[in-house]
Amino acid sequence: MKPMLIGGEWVTTSHGVENINPSDISDVVDIYAQAGRAETQQAIAAAQAAAPQWALSGPQERHDILHRAGDEILARKQELGELLAREEGKVLPEAIAEVQRAGQIFLFFAAEALRQRGEIVASVRPGVGVEVTREPVGVVGIIAPWNFPIAIPAWKIAPALCYGNAVVFKPAELVPGSAWALADILHRAGVPAGVFNLVIGAGSVVGQTMLDDERIDAITFTGSQATGARVASASLPFMRKIQLEMGGKNPLVVLDDADLDLAVQCAVDGAFFSTGQRCTASSRLVVTQGIHDRFVSAVAERLASLRVGHALDAATHIGPVADAAQLAQDLDYIAIARSQGAHLRQGGELVRRETEGYFLSPALLTETLPAMRINCEEVFGPVASVIRVRDYEEALFVANDTEFGLSAGICTTSLKYANDFKRKSQAGMVMVNLPTAGVDYHVPFGGRKASSHGSREQGSHAAEFFTIVKTAYTAA
Numbered sequence: 394m395k396p397m398l399i400g401g402e403w404v405t406t407s408h409g410v411e412n413i414n415p416s417d418i419s420d421v422v423d424i425y426a427q428a429g430r431a432e433t434q435q436a437i438a439a440a441q442a443a444a445p446q447w448a449l450s451g452p453q454e455r456h457d458i459l460h461r462a463g464d465e466i467l468a469r470k471q472e473l474g475e476l477l478a479r480e481e482g483k484v485l486p487e488a489i490a491e492v493q494r495a496g497q498i499f500l501f502f503a504a505e506a507l508r509q510r511g512e513i514v515a516s517v518r519p520g521v522g523v524e525v526t527r528e529p530v531g532v533v534g535i536i537a538p539w540n541f542p543i544a545i546p547a548w549k550i551a552p553a554l555c556y557g558n559a560v561v562f563k564p565a566e567l568v569p570g571s572a573w574a575l576a577d578i579l580h581r582a583g584v585p586a587g588v589f590n591l592v593i594g595a596g597s598v599v600g601q602t603m604l605d606d607e608r609i610d611a612i613t614f615t616g617s618q619a620t621g622a623r624v625a626s627a628s629l630p631f632m633r634k635i636q637l638e639m640g641g642k643n644p645l646v647v648l649d650d651a652d653l654d655l656a657v658q659c660a661v662d663g664a665f666f667s668t669g670q671r672c673t674a675s676s677r678l679v680v681t682q683g684i685h686d687r688f689v690s691a692v693a694e695r696l697a698s699l700r701v702g703h704a705l706d707a708a709t710h711i712g713p714v715a716d717a718a719q720l721a722q723d724l725d726y727i728a729i730a731r732s733q734g735a736h737l738r739q740g741g742e743l744v745r746r747e748t749e750g751y752f753l754s755p756a757l758l759t760e761t762l763p764a765m766r767i768n769c770e771e772v773f774g775p776v777a778s779v780i781r782v783r784d785y786e787e788a789l790f791v792a793n794d795t796e797f798g799l800s801a802g803i804c805t806t807s808l809k810y811a812n813d814f815k816r817k818s819q820a821g822m823v824m825v826n827l828p829t830a831g832v833d834y835h836v837p838f839g840g841r842k843a844s845s846h847g848s849r850e851q852g853s854h855a856a857e858f859f860t861i862v863k864t865a866y867t868a869a
């Protein structure tokens with residue numbers, strides 16, 4: 394059994410969490426010590442005890458630790474990629490790319506640790522000096538989802554440590570393997586005892602204990618809208634700082650003047666790679682009438698040529714869905730869409746392979762209307778729907794006509810429409826002639842409306858969440 398990390402010690406428990414491979418449910422990746430309320434509270438206490446000294450540590454120490462962690466992640470990307478593909482189900486090249494992204498994030502924040510600076514401002518009162526600096530928040534709780542088992546933890550943990558906070562990290566129960574590897578790397582990289590703690594277990598126990606504990610000064614969360622709302626309401630009584638990254642119903646607009654091959658590539662990548670299990674996935678394909686039929690045929694043809702299968706099989710393009718509950722949800726949404734009048738143009742069927750896994754062929758639904766549930770609710774699977782529109786104006790309206798606002802894309806050769814869309818899209822991230830998913834690691838990430846709450850993740854904008862600003866006045 395792999396232990397949890399509390400106060401610099403590896404701790405085991407009597408029972409553990411099984412990590413099951415969704416490509417082959419007979420394959421148990423490993424068993425991980427399962428935290429309960431008591432262990433979670435110990436981790437919080439350890440973080441609280443370690444926070445003041447870590448807050449005063451210098452940039453060199455933080456830089457060195459983050460740099461060592463980033464270097465090791467990059468050096469082991471093949472092996473960690475295999476672990477990730479095995480526990481989560483994304484195909485090996487995508488898993489290796491995700492590990493690489495995690496390593497790059499650590500190196501980015503290693504450098505950022507050396508760039509902590511403030512401002513000296515002229516006071517309106519002669520003889521008075523004003524300094525504006527950033528200080529750590531204190532104890533940061535990190536609650537991560539299963540779909541990016543190493544990159545999302547990396548983009549929360551690295552800035553938390555970079556800016557001098559102590560961390561209690563709760564990974565998703567489905568993917569403890571990458572989380573454990575990350576904890577082991579950080580521990581050996583020299584993070585002082587208690588500054589980084591790993592607790593694996595159920596959201597209803599570990600997550601809830603974190604939410605209820607006043608000693609956690611800030612929580613950064615990525616996951617569902619419903620859980621995000623619980624993080625928010627549980628944090629309000631303490632006036633705790635929160636950062637929430639929730640769902641998406643991201644539109645990819647395809648205009649008549651688009652390069653057809655490029656549009657098909659953007660749609661297939663954005664909607665179906667990583668098995669469509671990305672909050673940035675292009676789940677709504679909003680297509681103008683002049684290109685609609687050609688686009689639909691070409692996407693359907695591409696999907697038919699993609700092989701669904703075991704994530705570690707080199708012939709596989711699309712891995713399994715993450716677990717049985719997610720698969721049931723995907724199938725449910727396909728059925729709901731059909732019952733509301735959508736046409737299942739391609740895929741959407743269970744696929745049998747030599748191993749028993751959650752294999753679903755990528756589903757393309759056509760003739761859908763914006764108000765159908767399939768176009769309003771996040772599915773989080775290899776399912777996309779096509780909405781036919783008259784022209785750019787209607788496409789823009791439909792793209793924005795959603796409670797979500799994470800990412801939005803447009804495929805067009807028109808500078809005029811591209812620029813107009815960048816300005817008028819109500820999304821946090823806008824992509825022109827690119828998939829809605831797959832973002833850079835050094836620039837802000839986040840959405841608007843029901844997709845996100847709080848300040849941006851990633852890049853130097855992460856400082857907004859992981860620090861508090863101090864304004865000091867001196868008359869001397």
Ligand code: UN1
Pocket residue numbers: 538540541545615638670671672673829830831832
């Ligand atoms: C990406 O599209 O590159 O959970 C990243 C998610 C997002 C990350 C997407 N927070 O899918």
